[in-house]
Amino acid sequence: MNSLWPQLEPLLPHVQKPARYIGCEDGMQTPEHGPGIVSWLLTYPDTYEIGLPNQGLQILYEIINERPDGAAERSYAPWTDMEAVLRRERMPLFSVDTHRAASDFDILAFNLSAELTYTNLVNCIDLAGVPIRSADRADNDPLIGVGGHCTYNPEPIADFVDFVVLGDGEEAVGDITELVREWKVAGKNSGTRAGLLRELSKMAGVYVPSMYDVEYDGAFLAGVTPRYSDVPATIEKRTVADLGDWPYPKNQLVPMTEVVHDRLSVEVFRGCTRGCRFCQAGMITRPVRERPAEQVSRMISEGLQRTGYDEVALTSLSTADFSGIENVVKSAVSDKGTGQISVALPSLRVDAFTVGIAAEIQRARRTGLTFAPEAGSWRMRQVINKLIREEDLYGAVESAFSQGWRRMKLYFLTGLPTETDEDTLGIAELARNCVKLGKTHKSSASVTVSVGGFVPKPFTPFQWFGQNTEIELQRKIGLLRDDTRRSKGVEMKWHDPKATLAEGITSRGDRRLGPVIEYVWRHGGTFQEWSEHFNYELWLEAMAAHDLDVEWYVYRHRTEEEVLPWDHLSAGLHKDFLWQDWRDALDELGLEDCRWTPCYDCGACTGYGIEHVVASATPPAGGSQGTGVDLSAGGSVPVVLQPRPKPEVEVAS
């Protein structure tokens, strides 16, 4: 009953990768739906392969399905061929679990991890048969909710969503389920939707854009203020205090077809105190909350046994900072019950200690080794507070090559605040030195340099920084290409600066961008994360069509006084802390990891009454942060923001 499978089945032979749409994962649930049960369709607005491994959705999937009054199923953005089939056959977006139509659900909840998926969000709402604008929805339409890192500035998508959950969703989904259940049981009566949204807006961590008025002062934002006195002026994010209480996912989904991270994942901690100034994730997920080490070990061994995977990824930011890392890794690789396995550490700081762990854990299958020095000079790394000394990097690289690795990947950002050509070219120099070290071990040693254009993000000290123009990023990448062209063993890859620009438009935009996103979507601009579908001209055209200026939204430095589009939201960080950190960045002043040093009063711990939860009070071995390395203030050279060349592209003004 209610399943679209009979209609869908004959269509599947005509689309690429039909296994994207069948569900059938190990761990899949087929929950009961009913009048007293609130049904959620958890949707990742990109392909199945990218969306399925998303841990956030999987955690909420289990938590909701454990509730007697909740039912959760999943959906992913259909690829363009499937979308064409669905539109031709007049079929809606559907869940992969029981192939139920999206409009049969009470709530469509989207995970937003990348700004360039916004047009897919709109497309999925439309495919669900729901009006794309919140204002046009009827009482019986599903509620559209969003969560995930992008929603720390939800203003560009405010027109399309009914509610936004800020921060950890574990507890919030339960609160929302209870409120929506009352409304559903009462019959979703005509005219009650606004009342429900008003109630939702009072819930901790929930932002309902329609409950706020936006005022502008010319091009500038004057403020986003509640329309009613009982609606909060500031929305604080949700934070779960103890990850030990939330050992999810308990039954990680095992897909039947290949996905991007086809392995077990165990989240070892949330939050990061390294304070890298470009890193939004590190800022908005504070404080640090470690999972108890024995719980991690149990989740690894039970998870491997249950899934049959031979690889487990320990996930967090800077995973080697986990205070129980050595024991957890050793017990995982020596567990007789699980056979020969490998452990992946997708986020690693750069030092020899980490390489030691990596060597220990990759006995079964040696995958690539990736380091992220992020910038090519010590000066630049002090600006961004990624305090890796060259000795650390070379120590790590030397150690890796001596232990048998032959190639490694180095990640860098370009277009950082105060970046000079000398800093940019430092990337090539570092890469060449790494190859040189490698050649002493193996003549085939090589290093892949991956360069991304920097996009300033909300709730970071760089939120005031004017992003480098597309032309400037092209020039810097050109510099690096020229410089590495004859460097044997250095391979360079880079992210398209045009896509970096589009990300910049949506990253710090306000509600005036809603029509821009809608325009791009209406003109076929879905899957903008995919280079074969990304349409730069369409974004510029959409901005021009709405008289919006790329220069103003993306390339302009903001002032301290300016009202930012996300000022009415809070990730717990004091704005004056972020501003001070921005000034410190310009002074090339690095800050030590606050887990081992005095508090800088960023606000995250004090505001939520949560301390960093760590198992050990001593810093982990290795690394240059917190281990006595002199971090005295940087150079005496007065630092100014680099003047930016005028963009040559035509933009509306």
Next chain:
Amino acid sequence: MRNDNMKIRIRFDKHGKIRFTSHRDVARIWERTLRRASLPVAYSEGFSPRPKLSFGLALSTGHESDVEYLDIELDPERTDVSMDLESLATELTGHLPVGMSVTAVSFIDRQTLSLQEAVTSCTWQIDVVDVDAETVVSAVARALAAETLVVTRERKGKPVTDDLRPLVLSLDVEGPIEADDTGTVAGVRLIAELGTQPRAVRVAELLAALDPPLTERRVVRLHQWITNDDTAERSDPLSAAASPAPAGAI
């Protein structure tokens, strides 16, 4: 004696939603299933050890099968030669996704030809739709009467022509079929035996080569055959290769 006989052949089926997984997907499903069952699979040497599994002829994505085969090399040092193959079959089925189950397990001789080399033909049940029975009957009759059934396909970017006719060992119209609730839809059912040497004819190729071309809906592999060159006798890959160890057919 049994210690150097550490290879097992598994027969399994694939029906329902899971049929939309690819040959590569099925390989990964099996790797996970064998680890979950803690079967002592032998691994290759080297930097990236791989389990020693050998699959038979690929099944096209979307086709069902009663008879898929898989050969597994076991690590003799960790293998209990007296293991109960029947309960192994049950355990493996428990770890496989819905729609896949093990229907037989047997020890086979190490020297047994690989499935890809040994299998000579497959029998297919092919339901075609959007066509009446007379059209199908005449299309089949034309194909069987023809001396050649030439198809052109692309190989390494160049067009290659092949004659399918010698590989169409039999092609019968079983008759019209009615829709039912097991997934069968109204159409016409064909039963075909298609050769696999020197290359396997795909069902889609055959249907496209008919006049008029037919549209497949549900396709099920019913048998895989090994024909003895001398006696011309057909047998299935399990009975053809079963070693003296008792087969755990269920």
